[in-house]
Amino acid sequence: MESCWRWFGPKDLVPLSHARQAGATGIVTALHEVSHSRVWTPAEIEARKALIEAAGLRWSVCESIPVPNAIKLGGAGAKAAIGVWKDSLANLARSGIRTICYNFMPVVDWTRTDLRFAMPTTALALRFDMVEFVAYDVFVLGRRGAEGNYAPELVRRAEERLKGFTPEAVQTLENNIIAGLPGGEDSYGREAIRSAIALFDGMAADDLQANLDAFLQEVVPVAAELGARLAIHPDDPPISLFGLPRVVSTAADLRRILGCVDDPANGLTLCVGSLGSRADNDVLAIAREFAARINFAHLRDVAIEADGSFVEASHLEGRSDMFAILRVLLAEEARRRGEGREDHLIPMRPDHGHLIGDDINKPTNPGYSLIGRLKGLGELHGIIHAIGKAGF
Numbered sequence: 001m002e003s004c005w006r007w008f009g010p011k012d013l014v015p016l017s018h019a020r021q022a023g024a025t026g027i028v029t030a031l032h033e034v035s036h037s038r039v040w041t042p043a044e045i046e047a048r049k050a051l052i053e054a055a056g057l058r059w060s061v062c063e064s065i066p067v068p069n070a071i072k073l074g075g076a077g078a079k080a081a082i083g084v085w086k087d088s089l090a091n092l093a094r095s096g097i098r099t100i101c102y103n104f105m106p107v108v109d110w111t112r113t114d115l116r117f118a119m120p121t122t123a124l125a126l127r128f129d130m131v132e133f134v135a136y137d138v139f140v141l142g143r144r145g146a147e148g149n150y151a152p153e154l155v156r157r158a159e160e161r162l163k164g165f166t167p168e169a170v171q172t173l174e175n176n177i178i179a180g181l182p183g184g185e186d187s188y189g190r191e192a193i194r195s196a197i198a199l200f201d202g203m204a205a206d207d208l209q210a211n212l213d214a215f216l217q218e219v220v221p222v223a224a225e226l227g228a229r230l231a232i233h234p235d236d237p238p239i240s241l242f243g244l245p246r247v248v249s250t251a252a253d254l255r256r257i258l259g260c261v262d263d264p265a266n267g268l269t270l271c272v273g274s275l276g277s278r279a280d281n282d283v284l285a286i287a288r289e290f291a292a293r294i295n296f297a298h299l300r301d302v303a304i305e306a307d308g309s310f311v312e313a314s315h316l317e318g319r320s321d322m323f324a325i326l327r328v329l330l331a332e333e334a335r336r337r338g339e340g341r342e343d344h345l346i347p348m349r350p351d352h353g354h355l356i357g358d359d360i361n362k363p364t365n366p367g368y369s370l371i372g373r374l375k376g377l378g379e380l381h382g383i384i385h386a387i388g389k390a391g392f
Contacts (some may be wrong), residue, residue, distance in 0.1 A: 001297070001329060001384060003377060004028045004060050004349040006368060008182055009048070013363060014370045016055035022374040023381060026060030027052045028101075028349055032183070036068045037081075040088040045095045060347045061296055062092050063101040063183065064233070067215070072106045073199060074211040082215060086222050093226035099347055100223070101269050101296050103233040104212050106203075106244045107196045109183070110236040110274075113176055115366040116355065117311055124355035126367050128237055128277070130308040134158035135165075136173055137242060141190065143197065149243045154307065182365040197242050205245035209256070212247060216261045224265040229343070231267050231295040232257060236274040238281065239308060249278060251286050258293050267295035270329075273302045273351065276320045277310045283320040284328070291332040299326075299380055300351035312352045312367070315376035316383070326383050350376030
């Protein structure tokens with residue numbers, strides 16, 4: 001597999017030299033500073049690519065070209081927004097960046113309620129607490145009709161939990177949920193997120209699926225023509241948030257998406273942690289079923305709770321069998337190599353490492369500190385080496 005590292009550009013707190021020291025050869029990044037509304041130019045792409053190559057690395061994956069809400073909403077603004085997306089895709093592919101990760105989550109991207117949750121080891125982890133999310137949605141944001149989206153007992157627990165929060169704790173919770181996490185598409189204040197949610201009033205899952213289908217029918221042919229591989233990222237978490245539909249959450253969702261435009265260019269990011277955050281998802285079975293369409297892998301894991309809460313586990317210690325998943329991915333690489341494919345390697349990266357050691361007291365991007373990801377990448381390298389020695 002190709003060992004990669006998420007990097008957020010020249011302002012990232014972890015420099016490219018540290019990514020190389022960690023054992024990565026590829027970089028996963030995007031032009032995060034560019035507005036959603038305009039095309040990424042060849043000059044901008046080449047400048048970022050040159051910066052990465054000067055550090056002895058290569059730009060392996062674009063994560064992500066943002067998919068603005070206009071595309072998810074459909075309607076009058078979708079056509080122009082899809083045109084911008086296709087042009088950025090084409091410019092990336094012509095510059096040799098041909099694996100493109102993206103997501104289709106409406107309004108909010110990946111979401112957590114606690115960015116410094118204390119683990120028994122004293123490491124700090126990212127956590128999604130369902131009770132606290134409900135407390136925010138129902139009692140802080142006060143979204144119209146929110147209470148009806150949750151079980152009465154969950155609402156009762158949320159109201160009780162919120163009573164113990166100071167105003168400062170409520171503000172931190174709000175910032176964690178809506179102010180934007182690294183690589184996310186948008187950052188909101190309270191009124192702005194109310195307005196954004198209202199744009200989707202009345203939208204059902206079937207409507208969002210239809211808009212995703214329309215997007216795929218436009219962009220997949222462009223990718224196929226240019227030799228690019230798209231890799232849709234699962235919803236994170238793979239459940240409805242703020243009453244909004246999410247349609248990249250289950251094996252059935254993935255089956256429908258990959259069948260919508262049945263072309264190798266229409267592929268999947270296998271995010272073990274995102275898919276594993278939902279109790280009825282068997283990530284190993286998903287990896288086996290869709291192996292031929294996995295174009296990118298996020299290798300992290302989670303521990304889940306009965307109410308839908310979860311915490312980022314160490315890379316090898318969550319609910320999914322990372323050893324077995326890596327065997328599937330390595331076997332798929334061997335199959336592609338046997339076909340003579342030049343792109344047989346599947347890029348992967350460690351994700352959402354714990355805050356450990358000196359990083360606990362340093363400014364870091366949540367989930368993207370150096371030492372926790374270095375530890376995860378080392379563990380993954382050990383498994384890959386062991387599987388290779390054993391011949392799968």
